[in-house]
Amino acid sequence: MLNDRRARIKAEANRLSEFFLTQGALPVEAASLQPAETLLDLYGEDIRARAYVTHDAINGEQMLRPDFTVPVVQMHMNEGAEPARYTYQGPVWRRQEAGSDRASEYLQVGFELFDRADPTASDAEVFALFAEVLAPLKLRAATGDLGILTAAVAGLDTLERRKSALARHIWRPNRFRQLLDRFSGAVPVPNSRAKLLASLEKTGVRDLISTQGTHVGLRSPSEITARICALQADATAPKISSAQVALLNGILTLREKSSTALASLREIERDMPAIRCAVDRFEARLAALAARGINVDALDFEGSYGRTTMEYYDGFVFGFYAENRDDLPVIASGGRYDALTAVLGQGRSIPAVGGVIRPEFMLALSEGAP
Amino acid sequence: MTIKLGIPSKGRLQDKTFDWFRARGIELSRTGSEREYAGAVTGVEGVELVLLSAGEIPRELAAGRIHLGVTGTDLVREKTPNWAQTTTELAKLGFGQADLIVAVPRTWIDVDTLDDLDAAAAQFRADHGFRLRIATKYHALVRDFLRDRGVADYQLVDSQGATEGTVKNLTAEAIADITSSGDTLKANHLKVISDGIIHRSQAVLFRSLTADWGGGNARNFGALAAKIARTV
Numbered sequence: 001m002l003n004d005r006r007a008r009i010k011a012e013a014n015r016l017s018e019f020f021l022t023q024g025a026l027p028v029e030a031a032s033l034q035p036a037e038t039l040l041d042l043y044g045e046d047i048r049a050r051a052y053v054t055h056d057a058i059n060g061e062q063m064l065r066p067d068f069t070v071p072v073v074q075m076h077m078n079e080g081a082e083p084a085r086y087t088y089q090g091p092v093w094r095r096q097e098a099g100s101d102r103a104s105e106y107l108q109v110g111f112e113l114f115d116r117a118d119p120t121a122s123d124a125e126v127f128a129l130f131a132e133v134l135a136p137l138k139l140r141a142a143t144g145d146l147g148i149l150t151a152a153v154a155g156l157d158t159l160e161r162r163k164s165a166l167a168r169h170i171w172r173p174n175r176f177r178q179l180l181d182r183f184s185g186a187v188p189v190p191n192s193r194a195k196l197l198a199s200l201e202k203t204g205v206r207d208l209i210s211t212q213g214t215h216v217g218l219r220s221p222s223e224i225t226a227r228i229c230a231l232q233a234d235a236t237a238p239k240i241s242s243a244q245v246a247l248l249n250g251i252l253t254l255r256e257k258s259s260t261a262l263a264s265l266r267e268i269e270r271d272m273p274a275i276r277c278a279v280d281r282f283e284a285r286l287a288a289l290a291a292r293g294i295n296v297d298a299l300d301f302e303g304s305y306g307r308t309t310m311e312y313y314d315g316f317v318f319g320f321y322a323e324n325r326d327d328l329p330v331i332a333s334g335g336r337y338d339a340l341t342a343v344l345g346q347g348r349s350i351p352a353v354g355g356v357i358r359p360e361f362m363l364a365l366s367e368g369a370p
Numbered sequence: 371m372t373i374k375l376g377i378p379s380k381g382r383l384q385d386k387t388f389d390w391f392r393a394r395g396i397e398l399s400r401t402g403s404e405r406e407y408a409g410a411v412t413g414v415e416g417v418e419l420v421l422l423s424a425g426e427i428p429r430e431l432a433a434g435r436i437h438l439g440v441t442g443t444d445l446v447r448e449k450t451p452n453w454a455q456t457t458t459e460l461a462k463l464g465f466g467q468a469d470l471i472v473a474v475p476r477t478w479i480d481v482d483t484l485d486d487l488d489a490a491a492a493q494f495r496a497d498h499g500f501r502l503r504i505a506t507k508y509h510a511l512v513r514d515f516l517r518d519r520g521v522a523d524y525q526l527v528d529s530q531g532a533t534e535g536t537v538k539n540l541t542a543e544a545i546a547d548i549t550s551s552g553d554t555l556k557a558n559h560l561k562v563i564s565d566g567i568i569h570r571s572q573a574v575l576f577r578s579l580t581a582d583w584g585g586g587n588a589r590n591f592g593a594l595a596a597k598i599a600r601t602v
Contacts, residue, residue, distance in 0.1 A: 041501070045525055046517050048509075098452035168492060168522065175520025178485070192482035192564060205479075212476040216538040216559045219478065219494055219502075227480040227493055 012359035016109040020087035028086045030071035036061035064093035077345040083115035112354030119351045123316040124288035139320040144305025147315040148278040155274020185239040247272045254303030261301040312340040332357040372418040376439035379421040386465045416590035432456040434580035444571035457576045466573030468550040472566035484519045491523040505529035505542035512546040515568045534558035
């Protein structure tokens with residue numbers, strides 16, 4: 001019985017693969033064992049809690065692939081021709097939290113598109129393909145655009161250091177909020193920071209460091225001094241204005257149908273011209289989606305969508321959900337990850353967008369509620 | 371069918387555990403030669419003493435191979451991610467107090483909070499090309515804590531002992547370890563991050579929820595529980 005179910009999931013996966021192949025995708029494979037170092041550098045230490053790490057005295061740490069995106073991007077950067085459409089199918093492995101009944105091994109079918117010519121058209125192509133193959137399941141699609149948020153942060157009228165700190169934590173909403181509260185003066189500077197800055201009025205940085213005793217470790221006194229300078233600059237810099245915080249909050253809390261969201265973003269843009277290019281791209285994407293038959297007047301858009309997924313999406317993001325089935329997580333998801341190709345491409349990069357589908361959930365849906 | 375009580379096979383933790391039980395009318399003792407890991411229990415029926423490494427007691431409790439066990443809450447949380455489903459605390463024993471903390475060199479005058487540590491980690495990665503290294507043996511507890519607090523751009527490097535020395539030896543930039551007095555930290559030129567207390571640990575008598583409590587064990591446990599519930 002169990003094997004019968006696995007066979008049906010596999011059949012569903014094959015049907016999806018067939019669909020992507022007929023759309024002109026090249027089938028690709030990836031090794032199950034991936035070097036852990038690459039994934040750790042990309043996702044940070046958190047990935048250890050979510051992926052299986054194996055220890056090998058000779059080859060070092062390896063990870064059972066937690067997704068296909070990284071190996072597919074690496075393969076493309078090494079040997080791919082442009083433009084390229086790839087599809088893949090296979091198991092991925094994710095550790096689940098204690099008490100969870102989610103599977104730790106499951107099939108994914110994916111489609112990735114690497115094309116420099118017209119990124120918004122590529123976004124629309126990928127989304128429309130997913131919408132088409134998922135159409136019989138009548139799912140709700142959610143979309144977002146991390147490019148707008150990134151542009152808004154980059155356009156804040158404040159220190160570069162503050163902007164890069166915020167940009168670095170876009171994918172950690174709580175931390176992002178803490179930093180914004182600090183930079184806008186909503187939360188005071190911690191006592192210890194105030195005391196440190198006060199003692200630096202009287203004592204030089206080097207002297208203050210040497211009063212702490214023996215220096216140990218690789219982080220050098222000049223690195224400490226550099227950060228002290230940054231702290232001093234931060235202390236004297238004006239706060240991020242409440243008007244700018246309100247504009248940023250306006251983007252973060254935006255939840256509207258896409259065509260209405262566009263009007264709201266144009267409104268925000270009048271006071272925050274830095275987001276103009278990003279909003280232009282959003283508008284062009286909506287036109288490209290409409291040209292592919294997607295009704296953008298009914299397509300949900302959320303300003304914060306995609307902020308809590310694994311951090312590599314940096315533009316258009318989407319997910320497909322089964323309404324009234326809270327027992328099922330997202331059925332399909334994807335987005336744009338241009339920056340990832342730059343990180344893995346060692347100096348080269350290419351605009352890229354793609355997504356994955358979980359065939360077992362499609363099967364669960366077509367079989368009806370449990 | 372007996373109740374298996376797991377206690378640390380040596381050291382201060384064992385001595386204090388013996389004292390704690392003795393004060394409640396239960397005599398635990400080593401039997402055989404000094405080096406033999408065997409013990410006896412008097413003062414309560416149907417309880418067998420099992421001497422184990424303190425680090426293995428959490429796993430044995432979770433698996434239900436022992437019914438009761440004395441170990442630190444730090445070890446239970448680190449080694450058994452589903453500890454809340456597999457064990458329950460019967461009594462805090464009032465000794466073995468130690469805090470799992472994050473510490474950095476004292477000369478890092480720019481780092482007092484986790485907020486600072488996160489900023490320093492970003493800067494360190496940009497300057498050195500690799501993620502700031504934190505030496506620890508408490509991988510799960512430290513990782514969960516830092517993720518929850520939004521610290522990024524660090525890596526955990528394994529250190530099973532003499533962790534405070536890793537910074538001087540240039541194998542780590544910071545550490546996360548158990549400390550009780552703070553003397554070892556001080557001697558190794560380290561300071562605790564002010565909001566970097568990950569867990570306050572102490573020795574606890576745990577009850578396994580997965581062990582077999584049927585038959586005579588239920589009755590014998592009742593008698594044992596009545597004795598240990600006594601205030602001393």
